[in-house]
Amino acid sequence: MKHKIFILILIASVLVLSSFTHKYNFYQEPKKVSQDTLNKNVTIADSLGLISNLTLTLHKKNAHASYYHNKFNGRRTASGTKFDNTKYTAAHRKFPFGTKLKVTNEANNKSVIVIVTDRGPFSKGREIDLTRQAFMDIAANKNAGNLKVTIEVIK
Template identity: 40%
Template sequence: MQTEPFRDVQEFDDGYLEITWAKRRKILDDKEEFYPDDALVVRDALIWLFRTRNIADPDDMEYEDLSVMLGRYPIVSQEEDLFGLVTEERLIALMTKIDTLLQEEVHEVSFYADDFHGKGTAFGETFNMHELTAAHRTFPHDTLVRVTNLENHQSVVVRINDRGPYIDGRDMDLSFAAFRQIADHSRGVIHARFERLGNKNLAGLCGDGETRYQKRITKAYRFHRGVPHTFPLGQTLALRANKWFVIRSIIYPDGMIENVQDWVPPEDFFSITPSMKGEYRFRFSTPFRHSREMRMNVIDCPKAQN
């Protein structure tokens, strides 16, 4: 019987949770084997980056669509060898480029209200025009997005709970309440920028969702609470385990690598207070050098959500 997510990726392997998450969201291909020891090439790295950013429907982000996506987001040159190997530094550089382009991208935004109030959304919810929600064609359900009106620089944080809009050139439909926070409803359409803040259900801190933690370094070495998938900016994360563990290194969202090499006994803890948004990558190990990487997305959590 096939192992979830792949036959050659076991539950206690490095990256198991991340690989499972990626396959379930169609970021990784639906194959039976992952080949974790194979080198990463540019073509695969680009496809995975585009899929993680939800720039299009998953069916429109296959290898044959790569030239179209690179035309829209030229993060590599046309002369780039797509089958060349990707180093960790190169991958971080590609991530930075695509995220910069996405932050600078201008979107056309409108709203929907009375005609849809009380009706069902694509995700089985009941649309309420008075809540701070939005419809987007590809962002996952419950994604939190900060939408900023480029004309007046007013912003609102919304939760994705519907699909759409289905008008050419339109990128998002806000609820009536959300649109009114950043523009007069008589405008009808505005130009805005998007900033994805994370997933409401994974965060468990921007709403009533359940927080998920990465607890195991190995089967025998466990954190009492663990590393959350999502964590609020400026708060302190304290990690304590049932046995001695080692925090080997931390890779920060800006690509800086800190070689910590800090040994932590069971009666003590390791703490960190994130000062920048983005993905943090921790490398933990046991005294016997069994290691595991855990990732944490730090977000600027809004004070209130609907």
């Protein structure tokens, strides 16, 4: 009788312990990283020089621009692209995604070219949200949170 109980306990413990085992896959596919096809050495001045033969259509003067908070880094934008505060993108309520805009600071006449990838800003009185990189490139005062800008559409 003791022998049968011992065998039953042994079988039950083997079944219980075998349910906790996990087959580990030692070979894992390496993650594929797509390379960015954009040359990182192209400067803003070069890109502004490239648009000299393109037409610029004035959209708005004295528009208020602000910049994204860092908490949005890595999140998806309304267009589906991943947001990166170091790139030259913008949010606008009405322009179609992919529209290129020339945004010029009216105080110092510095300008950047951005691509619309998101919707916003949703603060009253703001016309456009720029990435932090684009905002700091044209800002005269790096501590400011908003600027008066001129927005032109590149065609």
